[in-house]
Amino acid sequence: MANDNQEFLKEMESLRLDFHKRLLRELEQMVAYRSKSDTQLCDLTTIKELYDASHKLAGSALTFGYKDTGILLRSFENFLDQALCGGNQIEPSQMRLKLHELAPAVSLPSTDEIEVEDARTPTSEPVEALHRNEDISIYILEDETSTSEALKLGLSSFGYVVTTFSDIAALCEHALVSPPDGLIFDKSEKSSLGNKLDLVSKSLRENGLGDIPLIVISPNDDFNEKLLAARNGVASFLAKPVSIPDLESSLDYVLQQNLRSPYRVLLVDDDAYTLEHHRLMLERWGIVARTLVDPAQTLELIDEFHPDLLIFDLHMPLCTGIELAEVVRYHTQLVHIPIIFLSSERNESRQLVAMMTGGDDFIVKPVVEDNFVTTIKSRAQRARKLAELMTRDSLTGLLKHTEIKERLSYEFARAQRQQSVVSVAMIDIDHFKKVNDTYGHQTGDVVIATLAHLIKRGLRTTDLVGRYGGEEYMVVLPDTDTDNALTKLNLLRVEFEKIVFRHKDEEFTCSFSGGVCSSDLVNNVDDFVEQSDRALYSAKEQGRNQIIAANNS
Template sequence: MATKADDIQAQLRVLKETYTEQLPVKFEEIEHYRTRILTDDNYSEEDVKTLHRLIHSLAGSGATFGFFDLSQQARAIEQVINAWLPMNKLTIENDSTTVSDMLTALYNLALVESTEETSVPTAVVMTQEPEPEVLIYLLEDDAVLAKQTAIQLSGFDYKVETFSYGGEIKAAIMKKEPSLIIADVTLPEGHAAGIDIICDIHEEINSKIPVIFTSIRDDFSVRLQAVRAGSESYFVKPINIDQLVDRLDKMTRQVIHDPYRILVIDDDATLAEHYALVLRQEGMEVSVCSQPTNVFHEISRCNPEFILMDVHMPECSGMELAKLIRQQDSYISIPIVFLSTENNINKQLAALGLGGDDFLNKPIQDKHLILSVTARVQRARQLSDLMSQDSLTGLLKHTHIKQQLETELLRAKRLGSPLSYVMIDIDHFKKVNDNYGHLTGDRVIKSLSRMLQHRLRKTDSIGRYGGEEFALVLPDTQIVNAQHIVEEIQKVFAEIKFFYKEQEFNVSLSAGIACYPSIDKAVDINMAADKALYKAKQLGRNRTVIDEVKK
């Protein structure tokens, strides 16, 4: 069966064949302008610029498709023609024989290299696999505590199966191994029976399942026994569920980053598509724009976080296009990297002054293209995260969640799909801080943020609106469905038990929801959700209110 990698390799081979077939047409065009410049006294500076651009294009694209010698020869010709600009007829006349001979050599190199077999570089295909289910076995002889813990963990999308004695959990493991075991140290079988059972399990299956021990004991001796039994962590009862979930996340969750979103702008459609295929092999989402006049439509459509742009293009140069893009406030932060054979440092600095961030020299090897783009997008994401994410929760900050609402609203209008916006407030949060301290309050906030991240889709946006308020942007979601989602979160969160010293408490949530298309402006949607939230508080809190316009 053909794999995705096989399919991409086949596409790359087709692109090389297409490029090879296009070479005679490119050569005819070059010859047309060479002949016009060298034989027609009425040639113009625009003719010289066009010839320069055609040679420049070959220098930058040839090696990409296996024409390494052709690319070098074109580069040498380009250096000669550089002296023709601004137009210098005396220099052109003196160089005419040299350029003609160099072009003849160029055409011959193309004939030779087109018959040689060259391999298409391969790369590992990064696929976005769905996150696997995390199954936890809980060994706890207190049935009420076991059920309570299982319910609370299920709120964070963990599947929990409970067992009250060793034989029961051993039999279950022989049928299916869990991702992790949480085991009480003290069981009816003995004061350290939980530790002994885990040691037996590891010996019988000849492998170690990650384990967390819990106990009312907090002495050095039992902690040491737990470590020797392979304990990854140890919690003293009563357990702070938010701390336990934090540890479980670190032990079981694989961080799956969203694919990098790249926009390639190059008037050479074949070369642009080659770059796109190479980057797609690495799991990136790549869009191609071969018409500079369509750039704003493409940016709006694909929302790139990185732009690769050719410098020399007809109608509009890369430098001019970068300046146009930078004039749009919403696009100021998108990194723009120029692709060019230009190695004159002064010209590169001038281009950077017009809105570019860096240069990559053509021709560029596929592996270097991948490494260069990956490194630059990673840095761009890190900077973006520092600017946009709340330091306590990792959620979007106030300003950025509002920007996300505007972005998703535009997308919803374009696609004709619904959009719901939710504002959530932690009830009586001031009392939590007053009674249990700000550190405990921070744990409550982090617990809610973690639950929202677990229970919502990757396409949803979550922000810390301010203090104990949160905002959710739910694309493609009817308001009734949003209400169901929020009420389920309220129910599960209310069941979480928080602890402060010897005290135990629960926290409830209030929420307000507004939607598009009932309201079609972001500022009005935000205001309507806020009013609905206020009404939920007035009605007694611990409830969800839908915007009255929808009703």
């Protein structure tokens, strides 16, 4: 069965490559229609043709995991559908606008950014090169005399492709040809952000580039400045001075949001039909939903399904949604999961009661699809962010000590169950005390954060990274044997020693040592950790800046 699954994934991958080509071809054809539509009124036959094409393409795009593209196509399809239903022709200007919205889809993410559900690299295959940011293009808009050169250098060392512009018009022109993944507005003078930002966001919107995440770096850290940024749809606001790791993690967060795994929602309702209706509605928007008619099984299903959010019907025969929420809230580890009540109850005092006892929001049935999905998405997003803060180290964004250990146990157990191999690596920065003593703790922190980002960036999404101690990291590599783990870590090691750190006018480099062990060599998790720790110790003994594997002994 394991082999069949690998075969399956391989075949899927090759199908996806074929589809990738087809998608690009057909999208280009569709967008190319724009030039035709410049003058002509779009007649119903053409609308129908475009409608059929976008319907078909949207379906396969979503099936192959091209979520953003699929959603773009769906919205185009709905737009055409409305015209068809009304029997209306479409004005050239309107058509142009809609086709313009499709343009970003043509510059698709490269295939390796698309997630296949639980697709793991089989151990037998060669390790792919490190995942870097090379495909990620960032435009920096300089403000008069600002010094974006340092930013450019810093981000380049993380592998981003950075282009700087001093003029918003020139930036837009380039962006229309090859849209960047993110924009940074590096503002220099002490004056207020005011007109300048208005101009930037207005230009972006007018060119149909409004969806590209914008990060503002500003010398002013006051409230009004941030308010202004918020009003202009700025995704992230950083006050100067900005450290490169800070900027990188901000970019990482802003850019990754769409690539994260889908939100998971558990729906409890006594009416199976309503349940199915809501489930399909959510799944259409890429949310994974599980349903439950019997409230008594709620806790078990939460345990198994790990939802980001719970939706309870208010009136059920066995218990009310409010009672069910209280039962859930008895479990402190579930406190952070938002609960939304659904009911046809419009009476406000009843709504208030619902809020007071463990609920977070209240939606009146029948739900309006857009509002329903938006509410759920934004709640789930906040909940995830909170859960992340609870489990992640604040300096590095990596998993905390206890969390990574728990995940390691889980992966170890899984490997044994599935007869696969998981590797663990302990990593420690060489002579870190000297860095701290010579350049100060702040610089030391930069080194720690930089290595954290480097490791995260270089690994697959299924790999796990934790900050194990001060300058010590634990990396868990599922479905990876010792040789592959060594290759990966050595790639990281070589990358790391190349990074130049600066403290005032001094430049320095660092290195790390690592110890690796794979699960087929040990019988339990404690041994697993101990063996990799010993290997790390040997690496240090033998002169540092190297990775040593534990061997059968």
